[in-house]
Amino acid sequence: MIHTRGLTKDFVLSRTETVHAVRGVDLDIAPGELVAVLGPNGAGKTTTMRMLTTLTRPTSGTATVAGVDVTTDPATVRRHIGYVGQGNGAGHQQRAADELTMQGQVYGLDRTAARRRTGELLEALDLTTLARRKVGDLSGGQRRRLDVALGLVHAPQLLFLDEPTTGLDPHNRANLWEHIARLRAEHDMTIVLTTHYLDEADTMAERVVVVDHGQVIADDTADGLKRTLAGDRVVLTVAVDGTAGRVATIVGALPGARDVTVEGARIEARVADAASAVPELVLAASAAGAPLLEALAVRPTLDDVFLALTGRSLRDDGPQTSDSTDDATQEAAA
Numbered sequence: 527m528i529h530t531r532g533l534t535k536d537f538v539l540s541r542t543e544t545v546h547a548v549r550g551v552d553l554d555i556a557p558g559e560l561v562a563v564l565g566p567n568g569a570g571k572t573t574t575m576r577m578l579t580t581l582t583r584p585t586s587g588t589a590t591v592a593g594v595d596v597t598t599d600p601a602t603v604r605r606h607i608g609y610v611g612q613g614n615g616a617g618h619q620q621r622a623a624d625e626l627t628m629q630g631q632v633y634g635l636d637r638t639a640a641r642r643r644t645g646e647l648l649e650a651l652d653l654t655t656l657a658r659r660k661v662g663d664l665s666g667g668q669r670r671r672l673d674v675a676l677g678l679v680h681a682p683q684l685l686f687l688d689e690p691t692t693g694l695d696p697h698n699r700a701n702l703w704e705h706i707a708r709l710r711a712e713h714d715m716t717i718v719l720t721t722h723y724l725d726e727a728d729t730m731a732e733r734v735v736v737v738d739h740g741q742v743i744a745d746d747t748a749d750g751l752k753r754t755l756a757g758d759r760v761v762l763t764v765a766v767d768g769t770a771g772r773v774a775t776i777v778g779a780l781p782g783a784r785d786v787t788v789e790g791a792r793i794e795a796r797v798a799d800a801a802s803a804v805p806e807l808v809l810a811a812s813a814a815g816a817p818l819l820e821a822l823a824v825r826p827t828l829d830d831v832f833l834a835l836t837g838r839s840l841r842d843d844g845p846q847t848s849d850s851t852d853d854a855t856q857e858a859a860a
């Protein structure tokens with residue numbers, strides 16, 4: 527459904543400054559996949575999505591979407607895809623239903639077909655009772671649902687969602703996800719989304735592509751990433767002062783144990799399988815005269831994966847940084 531090779535985007539800011547926003551991305555996404563693109567601020571997620579949706583022209587490399595080249599035939603690409611961007615695209619004074627009908631007509635439906643489609647989408651996204659409401663008067667969650675409906679007007683095979691749930695409260699996030707998951711199941715859509723919410727990527731996506739500094743640094747299922755890149759941890763607290771060293775030695779002998787640290791009464795380590803290690807450790811420590819006060823098996827998160835890959839936490843997403851150089855020879859921004 528999506529194939530990119532060496533996809534690159536440079537933004538030339540001045541004669542001496544170029545932002546290398548996306549640096550040689552190779553990506554293959556099969557029909558029906560639900561892929562989350564995860565990365566810190568400024569990693570190049572939106573720019574990649576904008577190239578795939580033909581809103582920004584690549585500086586170099588190739589990308590085909592639904593079998594069509596984004597550079598040579600952007601109009602055909604747009605007919606196959608829906609795009610829900612970060613900002614709200616709908617006009618504030620328009621009524622929700624009119625906005626949808628107008629969008630349908632923009633995509634070539636006649637007025638009757640556009641109205642029928644409007645009815646279907648209002649129903650599918652639980653907006654029927656809000657059809658006559660002005661877009662500007664909708665709540666954040668309702669507007670985001672309308673955005674998704676707008677992206678689906680022409681029944682695309684492929685839907686791009688740029689941070690679909692940012693700013694929504696947990697209830698509205700869950701609600702929007704319910705709608706997306708159902709629409710996907712009913713229409714067998716391929717979905718590519720960007721998100722800052724690690725839990726969302728973890729639970730909703732079948733595949734997670736981690737990007738940093740414009741490059742793909744990992745690409746697997748969330749479980750696969752966690753298993754290969756982060757691993758389980760055990761966190762133990764000894765009941766008797768001065769026995770932590772003894773427990774650290776026991777932990778260090780476990781299969782796959784590494785990064786054993788001792789801090790006061792607390793011992794931490796990475797192990798192959800924390801859930802089975804904990805009861806074993808409780809018994810072994812007790813037998814060695816170093817009983818444990820507490821023993822926790824900690825499963826890794828996608829943040830642990832990002833930390834293992836980059837040495838930084840996604841949660842400390844600081845101010846946006848740009849990777850610029852003084853190379854001004856690249857093509858200017860499209």
Ligand SMILES: Nc1ncnc2c1ncn2[C@@H]1O[C@H](COP(=O)(O)OP(=O)(O)OP(=O)(O)O)[C@@H](O)[C@H]1O
Nearest residue numbers: 537545547566567568569570571572573847848849
């Ligand atoms: N039109 C532009 N002109 C100049 N630089 C740009 C432009 N658009 C994006 N950039 C820069 O390209 C880099 C990648 O930005 P992009 O918006 O793709 O990141 P992102 O991963 O989507 O970030 P966020 O999570 O904050 O939305 C950033 O350094 C950004 O400042």
